[in-house]
Amino acid sequence: MIKQGRGGRFICGNTIMALDGGFLHNAAAITPAAFAIRGQAAALELGPHNITVNSYACGPPPEEEIEGASQDPTRLTFTSNAKIPGARTMDRISNTSLKDVREMFDSRVVIPKKRFLGQDIAQVVSLLASKDSDFMTGQTIAISGGMVM
Numbered sequence: 848m849i850k851q852g853r854g855g856r857f858i859c860g861n862t863i864m865a866l867d868g869g870f871l872h873n874a875a876a877i878t879p880a881a882f883a884i885r886g887q888a889a890a891l892e893l894g895p896h897n898i899t900v901n902s903y904a905c906g907p908p909p910e911e912e913i914e915g916a917s918q919d920p921t922r923l924t925f926t927s928n929a930k931i932p933g934a935r936t937m938d939r940i941s942n943t944s945l946k947d948v949r950e951m952f953d954s955r956v957v958i959p960k961k962r963f964l965g966q967d968i969a970q971v972v973s974l975l976a977s978k979d980s981d982f983m984t985g986q987t988i989a990i991s992g993g994m995v996m
Contacts, residue, residue: 854897858975859886860968861904866987867995879904883987890985899984903971906952906963906991957993 848855865879883902890900956963967990974980975988989995 848898849893849896852896855899856976856980857886857889857893857898857900858972859900859902861902861987863904863906863989863991863995865902865904866989886987887985894984899975899980901975901980901983901985902987903968903975904987904989904991904995905968906956906989906994952994955994956991961992963990963992 859882861882862879864876865883867876883904886900886902893900971988971990975983
């Protein structure tokens with residue numbers, strides 16, 4: 848992009864744990880937070896070349912992923928329960944069904960009667976890729992129904 852001299856867009860996907868510290872598992876929020884900070888650093892480096900760098904951070908899995916997913920509880924067996932003093936762990940939801948985890952996330956959403964869909968992500972990515980975001984860089988947009996503000 849720099850060589851071509853026309854500018855461009857980097858659009859990165861992330862999780863809301865990058866923004867809220869991982870309400871279920873604080874230690875697991877370190878990597879998403881590092882990616883968010885790296886995106887900001889890239890925005891500073893690439894901005895002079897008219898290249899924007901933005902991210903979206905998703906909340907719970909989209910509704911259609913839950914509907915089509917196997918209810919096999921092994922999909923939610925977490926193998927990295929960091930033993931950091933004072934850190935909360937995933938112990939309380941390990942081997943829990945996807946539906947139960949979804950209900951736990953939904954209890955934190957502040958927009959009533961709205962379910963998270965894949966099109967919610969597509970709309971934000973579309974905005975970030977458009978001319979409407981020419982002056983936006985280094986940002987992470989939460990797609991979380993208000994779980995993270």
